[in-house]
Amino acid sequence: MVCALAATCCYGTASVLQAIGARSVASGPGSGVDPVLPLRALRRGPYAAGLVLDCAGFALQIVALRTIPLYAVGAALAAGLAVTAVVAAWLLKARLTLAEWSAVGAVCAGLAMIALASGAEGNRAGPAALRWYLLGAAVAVLLVGALAGRIPDGPRALLLGLGAGAGFGVVAVAVRLIDSPALPRLFGNPALYALLLGGAAGFTLLTSAFQRGSVIVATAGMILAESAGPAVVGVLWLGDRPHAGLEWVAVAGFAAAVTGALALSRFGDTGTEPGRQPDQGGGPP
Template structure:
């Protein structure tokens, strides 16, 4: 759980830097999913530092996923929005309302309940069908991005955010489906390709969603996509369970943590102050 929370800290801080970088980039033309946008973002040092934090967060996420149930890790990752809100308040001088500070407290309370209730990771080996299902889901995420890019602003933001969340959800499940990291085993494991494709598609969709449309709507879709689906897969197919007699606490804690994260959805795009823009202009 400590690794899951450390991952949330890395992802939450990275969001502040990446959102500031993507908003400083001139938008492309045509579809809302612009691969060139990601290439332009890579020229921004803030985006690169954010990617480095994302890398650290991903390593911590892997450790967490190999130790505790997916539902606990997913809720912790959704809590990265609480981290983003606090970082934005401290570094960017963004004012949080009492309701938003309360939402941060709600997220912390939900995670505390999950920490008390969650057991060890499930001991079921994922079937071959589940591995191919994850690969198919990753492909579907890319297709959803292509369709979503042609929709009006509001539904486009929701679909891009939900698609990004599903892509990150594929990564969460795929990590549990990779038991052997020997090169030969990786090359023949559909889950390895699902992890790469799902993660890459999620980054592309999320980068586009950060710059275009309603970021609050996109982030709400992101939270739902990366928590609910993977949690259900972990319980139904991978054997994730709670400590005996604490199922109710895990359900309440999960719901509370996700609800608090949704209340902080506007921090999917950390506002950039004028002072920060002057201080960080390359």
């Protein structure tokens, strides 16, 4: 759980840094998702720093996913929105109201309940077909996300965030389904390709959401999809269970964490960085 919370701090801070970097890059042609936007944004220092934090967070998340249930990791990641809100208030000068701080408190209380109730991770391998379903889900995320990128800016950030969360959820489940690092067996496991495709799709969609939408709204959508999907898979097919008698504590904690995260998306909008306008490219990073 400590690793999951540390990963959350990395991801939450990275979201704001990547939003700053993405908004300083000119949009590509058309209104859809720009697949090369992350590569162009890498020229910006804040975006590159966010990517480094993402890598550190992913390493910590792998440790957590191999140790505690998927629903516990998902709930911990929900706290990323609280981290994003606090960092956005500092770097993007976004003001948090009392209602928003209350939502942050709900997320933290929910995490404490889940930590109290969580048992060890399940030991089931899941059905063999689950790995192929996961790969299909990763492809679907990429296709649906491309379509969502063409809708108006209002709901665009939320829908792209949901798509990104679904992609990262695929990654979380795939980590549990990769049961051997031996190369011949590893390359024959569809979960490996689901992990790579889901991660690439999620990263591209989230960067596009950050460029023209609210950081908090996009992150809320991501957290909702990233938390709920893997939690259901873990309980139904991988044997994740809370401690006996504390099931209600886990359910209540998960609900509080996700509800608090979603409540944050309803209040305030970080908008764009004050005093900054996207440049037209070609200038110094």
